[in-house]
Amino acid sequence: MAKPKLWTKEFLSISFASFFIFLIFYMLTVTLPIYITDELHGSGKNIGIIIPIFVVSAIIFRPFSGIWLDTIGQKKTLFIGVVIFLMGAFLYFPAKSMALMLIVRVIHGIGFGMATTATGAIAAHIIPKERRGEGMGYYATFMNLAMVIGPFLGLTIIGASGYETLFVFSAIFSVLAVVCTLMLKLPQPNRHKAVEDSMKKTIRLSDFFEGKTLPIALVAFALSFVYSGVLSFISVYARELNLVTAASFFFVIYAAFLLISRPFTGRWFDAYGENFVIYPCIILFGLGVWVLSQVSSSFMLLLAGALIGMGFGTLVSCFQTIAVHSSPASRKGIATATFFVVFDSGFAAGSFVLGIIATYTGYSAIFTIGSIIVLFSLGLYYLLHGRKAKGIMNNIESSI
Known part of the structure; x- marks a missing residue:
């Protein structure tokens, strides 16, 4: 039986929309601290407020955004998000x-939060179920790719043309x-039903967060906490370590x-279940962070990037797939929002806490600590999701 088509116009459109949004995010994350110091004559304290805000x-x-995705519609929510994002630019x-x-x-x-919540939910919606892990x-x-191209492009632009050109791009x-x-062409929700449902009930915490997504989101929190240090x-x-040249290729090797x-990994996820991919990837991530703590040469730094x-890199897409798949069809937008709220919180908390440590x-120590946290995350994943997940034996049994 032929596989359902993955590379549709809608899939390419949402993927490129996400690419451009994250490209801007990484361009500005790397260059704005320099702009604040050089052009606005700000201090480290100013940077510590303006960047995380x-x-x-x-x-x-x-x-x-998760609620709006499931009520006013996916495309409308995304459009409002990207327009606010454009205004901000x-x-x-x-x-x-x-x-x-x-x-x-x-x-x-605000525009970034709305737009990226919407792109993730739309991608999960339009990808065929049989190819969800791969898609x-x-x-x-x-x-x-945006994470690799963004910093390189941003630093190149300000070095060659200045900050005005950066903002133009x-x-x-x-x-x-x-x-x-x-x-994008997407089906519209039943708006009358959505309004009717919202009038029948009082606002509850569950309207904003999907509880079934929290277990895998908590594992993602622990790992994003560590990755924020990287x-x-x-x-x-x-x-x-006098390895600045090698560091410029770190994310190139990563990508x-x-x-x-x-x-x-995408095909293995669909064929053999999430555990078949996630356990080895957590180990690879932990090993890579540990190698980073022991770096003494360019080769070791780039090896850490590869691991x-x-x-x-593989875990993020796997976790997002699990988060969406574990929620009811009517709450996939809220599930996506819940996952990214917890995931982003790990980044914010990690940058702050690891920076103090x-x-x-020293930096070598925080990577050693990070590798220990990743090792702990193996057990956390098992307790919160892995022991209940469908593994290779379940797939073999279901195919007999």
Whole structure:
């Protein structure tokens, strides 16, 4: 029997929309601290407020976005999100003070939270059930590519042309995200029923969060807590070790090995169950973080990038697939929002906590601690999801 088609116009449109949104996110995450210091004459304290406020704004609006996805519709929610995101991109031009920059980051973060919640839910919705693991893996690859291209492109632009050009490119990519959104054709929800249902009941916490998604989201929290240390401190750690040149290729190697493994891991997820992929990937991620703590050469730094790419890069798409699949069909938008609220919170908490620890212990120590947390996450995954998950034997038995 032929497999259902994966690479449809809708799948490509939502994947490229996600790519452009995350491309801007990574471009600005790397370059704005330099802009705040050089152009706005800000301090480290200013950077510590203006950069995280973007993620905090996104976290706050994700639960509302989940409700809107299941009521007013997926495309409309995404369109509103990308338009707000586009507005935020244009507002960087006149933001010449700390106060204005803070307001811009809040607006931009709201658009990011709405748009990325919507893209994840739409991708899970349009991918054929039989190819969900494979499809979500490819969808996540677009985000991974943005993570590699964004920092490189951002630093290249400000080095060659300056910050105004950076903001021009940010606006252009935002427009492209809007164009990709307009190309989507998605079914509309039953609005009358949605309004009727909302009038019949009082607002409850369950309207904003999907409880069935929380177990796998908590595992993702622990792992994103560790990965935030890799993303935030790899450049300064490499500078300490005189490996700055190698560090510039860290995420290139990360993406290369993720792309090499993606076709296999996605198919294995669908064929043999999540445990067959997730347990080895957690081990690879932990091993990569431990190698990072022991780095003494360029080869070891790049080896860590390869292991982390195959491990953490694969886990993100697997966890998102599980989060959506574990929820009722009518609550997939809320499930996506719940997953990313917890996942993003791990990043925010990790950057803050590990940054404090690094002040007293050094960067090598936080990666050692991180590898221990990843090892602990093996047991956490087993307790919260793995022991109940469908494994290879279940698939073999069901096929007999």
